[in-house]
Every structure is written in structure tokens, then in C-alpha cells.
Amino acid sequence: MNHEPRSAPSLFRVFGQRKMAALLFLGFSSGLPLYLTSSTLQAWMTVEKVDLTTVGMVSLLSVPYSLKFIIAPLMDRYVPFLGRRRGWLVITQVALLLCIAAMSLHDPRRGLQLLAINALLIAFFSAAQDVVVDAYSVDVLEEREMGAGASLKVMGYRLALIITGGVALMLADRMSWPTVYLLMAALMLVGVAASILAPEPVLREGPPSSLASAVVEPFLDFLRRAGVGTALVLLLFVVLYSLSDRMVQNMTVPFLLARGYSQSTIGEIRGVIGLVATIVGVLAGGGLVARLGINRSLWILAAIQMGSNLAYYWLSVSPSSRASLTTAIVVENFSGGLVTAGFVAFLMSLCSKQFSATQYALLSSFMAFARDVLVAPSGGLAAQTGWPQFFLITIAAGIPALLLLPYVAPWNRENPRGAAAHTGEVTDAPPADADDHPFGRV
Template identity: 35%
Template sequence: MHFLGRSHRLAAVLFLGFASGLPLALTGQALQAWLAVDGVDIATIGFFGLIGAPYTFKFLWAPLMDRFEPPWLGRRRGWLALTQGGLALTLLIMSGLSPSRQPTLFAQWAVLLAFLSASQDIVVDAYRADALNDKAEHGLGASLHVFGYRLAMIVSGGIALIWADQWSSWPRVYALMGTIMGISAALSLFLLPPVRSESKPLASSPVREIAGFAAMLVGVFSGYYLARGLLSLLGFDPGSGNHWIQLLFVLAEIAAALPLAWWFARLARFETLNASLSSYFAQPGAASFLLLIVLYKLGDAFAGSLTTAFLIKGLAFSQAEVGIANKIIGIWLTIFGAIVGGALMLRLRLYRALLLFGILQLVSNFGFYLIAVLGKGAWGSVAVPPFDWVFVSLRESASLDFLLLTVIAVENITGGMGTVALVALLMALCNSRFTATHYALLSALAAVGRIYVSPVAGVLTESIGWQAFYLFSVVIALPGVVMTWRMKVPLITLSQNSSAGTAQDSRHG
């Protein structure tokens, strides 16, 4: 019976990893491909990258989803069913829209998709922590979650491009993904094993928590309109067709909204958020670690921000080629890189791993510069025979560009290694009392580069071209490497403290 219960829990973790990974590409690279084939310009595609902003702010509403329970549905399974049902409905609605003819409406629904996806991630992480109550299950559970997550990204980020190429229809692909999420919602509600969460982050008033969250939203909107108003008074037109002016508005709105949101949250005493943030910033070097987290994969984020658009619009690769090379093969290589990075970290200290993998990430960006200079077909091609895997098929043999495969291989392997080192840093920085909120905060900051470089990348590429852009991605990776080198002593100290804490836990266990 114990074995069956453990198998049920681990199967649930695998399934939820898949459900969590499926929407990510649909707000990122798959969406980029749809925009590219629908005729949307590169700068606008870059601005569409901002729809992923909810992933960087999920820690703000994580305490509310941890505290409140949907009526009759259960605390974890209820939120899972609601977010997954919302994702299904949103994807089905998006399948009936055109990004080129209805850009504003399409972007609004895409933002909602990202919000629901980020919210699902919060609950999936909490469910996994509650379900795997035996420490012996943690390692296997984490591996199953990552495997399910990456498998879903192959479906929505790789196979989806092949389907879109064969069907000549991205709306049909999004409708299918919506159906899959609808099935996931039903499975979450009726088949997932129930879990019992033992404690809440703080014993504060629920009314005050909601009021604090509402005040924080008031701060966000106040900052947004304040920035727009000030720039308008200075003579800038928010409706200007100049992409640099559009970018100025975006950056100013974000810069004003964040501090005002924090200030309003403090005024309204949003206790769960304030206590968890205060706990983190009480650590020595907290601000420096946050800066390192943002900078560490910034060059990687720049290089990858417009990869799909670059390959389809810039080099005229077909969607099927991009799906097979960049998404299916690329994601498996990322998994391989993560395994290699994990194995190396058994021998390397956190500092050495971060420094070595950061340098490798920087060097890998030269690959995109090389393919931008040499172009498609420079190194010949590799034949891919026809295949039929029931859910996806290739009717005729296709050729894959060998230079593209080489660049994708190096970039994904080094990126996977860098991700492992970064995740190890995030885990070491978490306070055990606020693990969920701290990890949501730190992982959100780790996603800042991936989300917010996109509009800058789009405007920059339109101005200087692909070759100069990828050289710039190498230069922008340097601060992360330098920051890692400068923080050698704090990183070594953090690693030693984390190891000592783990040893103490095992003795008490």
C-alpha cells in the first residue's frame, strides 16, 4: 500500500510537471513563430516578450494562493483545476484571434495566459512540496518534475512548430493545446492524490492580506499612469510609431510601477509579503545576490530572446526545421547539459561552477553571431528521414542545417549547465521558514532577463542588425561573469553554510 501511495504521488508530480511546462512556450517561442509567420515586424515581436511579465511577479500573489482555499474543491487541487481550466479557455479564445489584425486584443489574452501559467506554477510547486513529504522522494520527485516540464516544452515548443508547418494553422495548434489543458484540469480535480498542508506562512488577518494585495495593485497602476503622464508632459507621444519612444515608455512605466507597488504594500501592511521580503533582505549581501541572479543569464537571455524569429524571418528556415532543431533536439540537449552540470557540481563548489558555466554560456553566444555571418547552408546539412510517431509525423525526408545544429547543441548544453548552477544558488539563498515565497521571488528575478530584454532586443535588432545584436549579447554576458568573480568569498561562505545546514537537518532527521 505504501508503494502504491508513493507511485501515485510521483506519477502526480510527473503529470503536473508536464501541465506546468506546456503553457510556457505558448507565451514564448511558439508565440514568436506565430507572430513571425503572421507578418508581425521584429520590433513588435520583441515587445510581445513583455507578456511574460507575470512570471517575474508571481511571488506577489503566491501568499494568497497559499492561504485561501477555493470552496468545495480543496486547497491545492482546487487552485490547480481553476488555473488549468482558465488556461484551457484562454488558449481556445486566442485560437480565434489574429495577432496581426487584432494585436492589442491578442496581447491582452496572451498576458492573461502568462498570468494563469505563472499561477499554476505556484500551485504546482506547493503541491509537490506537500506531496513529497518523505525526504527520500525529493530527488526523484524533482527529476520527474523536470522531465515532465521539458517533455511538455518539446510538445508545445517543438512538435507544435511541426504541426503548424504541416497544418498551416497556428490557431488549430492553440485550440489543441487548450483541449490538452482542459483534460489536465479534469485529471487534477478527480485523480490527483489529496495532500494536506500543515502550516501557513503567517497567522495574519485574511482581510488584511487581500487589502494589502489590492493596495499593491493600486501602486502598480499609479506608477504606470504617472510615468505615462510625465513623459507626455515632456512632449513624448505614447502613440508614436517610433519604436525607441515606445521602449522608453515601457521602461519608464516598469521603473515607476515597482517601487510604488512595494511602497503601497508596506503602507497597507501586506504582512506575508513584507515579512518574507524582510527575512530575505536580512541576509548578508542580499542585494548583491539579487543583482547576480539578474545578471547571470542576461547574455543568454539576450541571445535566446528572438531565436525563433531570427531563424524564421532572418534566415528563412521553415517552422518544421526550427521545431526539430531548436526545440526538440535543443531541449533534449538542455536536459543533457543539466545532467552534466549536476554531475560536475558534485565535484565543484558553487562559486567555481557558477564561474565556469557562466564563461561557457558567454562563449556559446558567438555561435549565433557565426550563423548570422555565414548564413543558412554554410556547413551543409544532415538528412532527417520521414517518420510517423502517431502524434507527429514527417511525410518527406528533410535536411537540417549542420551549422544550426552545432550552434543549438553548444548553446543548449551550456545553458543547461548554467541553469543547474543558478538553481543551486537560489536554493542556497532560501530561508526555510519562507521557502515558497523566497523561491518564487528569486526564480522570478532569474526570469527578469528572459522577459524584459525582449523589447530591447527587438528594437535593437531593427536598428543594428542581427550580426551586431549577437555580438552585443556576448558583451552583455560579461557583467554576470565579472559579478560572479567579485563575489567569490560570499559565494564560498554561502555554500559552506548551506552544506552545514543540510548536515544538521540530516542529524536531526
């Protein structure tokens, strides 16, 4: 495998491919079910006067998302119709369409148990769809395309969250909640169409020979490719790389409220301007990876990630104003989008195409550890040190990952240590008149 930096492909060639359009729509399909079993469902239950204790228990429906690594070997091992990735995509998406539509048959006041079972099924099939979308992304992209693919997938995901978390609530003021859920179910057809029209990635090695092999071989493959010592360093890097950013994200809202900003102001700026900044950031991050490669992008993004926390430090020592709040949120969300595209590309590069579903699910679990566990003491730390010192500490939290970069992603190498080969090959050629194809040219 060639590790030397390659010349940069044109951004038009990278972003203009049919598989990139597929990733945008698959990202949309992946994000659609999330709020329908969390905040949007809680809104419906609250309107129907369900008690707050029960409403709070809705968070338990997210458990399947934490168990993706258990589902993933099935997706690596078995090949249904349409191919290993597209077949599973269609299966999970049709199941989601039916389950989301079935929510319209429930009444939260009279049949809460059946509604909860239905919502749990949505969460299960949603987690399964996420596994396959992530695996498809790994399989269909070559290294320089991974940042662009990640950025489009994130953009589609975010657009889905706007619809299910914002537009759905607006519609609920004008029609019944069962009708809203039927409309949301119909939007799953976007994912089904994308899966049928998307190119299937080439798998030259073949799927794992047995389910046991699909469980064990992903670990052995990663260890053989990287070596035990390097594998442990890579996993440590996965945990630490975004720690600086995660600490700030965990305490952003409490900090802003403590500074006297209203919930409406925070929601308005984060929900609109912040979202736009994130989308621009992920697209810019995809372009950066395409131009510089994964390794060099990780260096630049690590510095940007740490430096962006200075915006909140500045906000903590400056007089409160809408302009300063907007500036800090734009800086945070833009840099967060940049880092997301680069870091997801890094995770993709570590996954072998033969076991991509399982390996990506496991790596994302390590990433979630930093998001959910390591940042938990952030509140106590902020209370002890005060906000200005807390934000300086978050900058320092990025130093350990920075120290690992020379080993994990040497500046003069194309790909990180332990990276698998990714050619981005797909099976089906474009139609004779590719310009008329809904996904353009391959």
C-alpha cells in the same frame, strides 16, 4: 540547520520518487499555455489575415507573467480544498482548460477584442499556475533533491512547448484552428490529474495569518534569515550569476545569421539537437546537485557556464560549417541545461516553505532583470567590438558572480548563506501497493 556537506543519496532514490513524477507532469502543465497566447496564437492570426501591427501587439499578453509577485501572496495565504498547493493547482488548471477551450469559439477576423480578452485570461491563469508550481517545487523537495526536481520540471515544460509550438502548427495544416485549441485544452487534464494524485507538502508553520502578513512577512523572513547585508549580496548574485550565459543567448540568432547560416538550418539544429542537449543537460545538472549539493554545484556550473561561451568564440573565428554550428549549439544548450538545474535549486533553497510562492516569485523577478534588462546593450556591444571580442567579453561577464561565490556558497558548506530549511516532507503516504500507483513510491 546543518551546513556541513552530507553524503550523496542514490540517484535512483532521488529521481524515482512519486513527487518527482508529479513535478514532471506539473512542468508540462505549466508550459502548455505559454505559446497558445504568443507564437501559436500569432500563427493563427496570420493565417486569418490579421494585420501585422495587431499580430505584433500579442506580445502585450505576456504582462501577467511579469506580475507574478502580485498574485503570489494570495497563494501563500489562502488554503482551498486539497491543500494549499494542490488546491490552487487544480483551480488554475481547470480555469486554463476552460479558457483555452473557449478560444475555439472566437474568430480572429470578426471578434478580435473578445479573443484578446480570452487570451489575456489564459495568460493570467497561466502566470498564477506558474506561481503555485514553483511554490510546490520548493515545498516538496529537500536540498539535495532540488536540482533533480528542477530538471524534471524544466523537461516537462520543454515538452509542452514542443507540442504547443510545433505539433499544434502541424495539426493546424490538417484541421481547423478552433479544433487545435480544443485538443490543447484537453491536455490540461494531465496537470489536473497530476495535481490530484501528487503528495501535498507538509507545512508545520501554518500559512500567513492574514493577507497583509503574506505581503510583508516574506521580505522580513528573508532579511531575518540572511541579514540585510547578506540579503543584498544574495540578490546581487541572483542578478549576476547567469549574465554571461544570457548575453550569449540574447545575440545567438543575430550572430548565426551574420555568419551566413540559414534560418532553416538554425531552427532545425536548435529546435531538435539543441532541445535534446538541453534536456540531457538539466537531467545531468539535477544529478550533479544530488551528488555534490547546491554550493559545490554552483562553483562547477559557474566555470562550465563561462567556458561554454568559448564554443561561440571558436565559431566566430572558424570557417562556417554545419558541424561547427552543431557543436556550438550542443555545447551551449547542454551547459545551459546544467546551469538551469543548479541555479533553480539555489533559488529554491532561499525560499521559506511558509512564504515560498511570494519569495520565489520575487527572486525570479530579479533573475528576469538580468535576462531582460542587463543584456539589452549586448547588440551595441557586439557591433562595436566585433563577434570574437564580444564572446570574450561575455566570458569576463561571469567573473563578478564567480568572485561572490566564496561568500554566497562556500565550498565546504552544504547550503548557501541565508538558505531556509527544507525537509521535503509530504502528507499522504503511498498506497498499500505503491508499485501499482501511477506515481510509484514516495
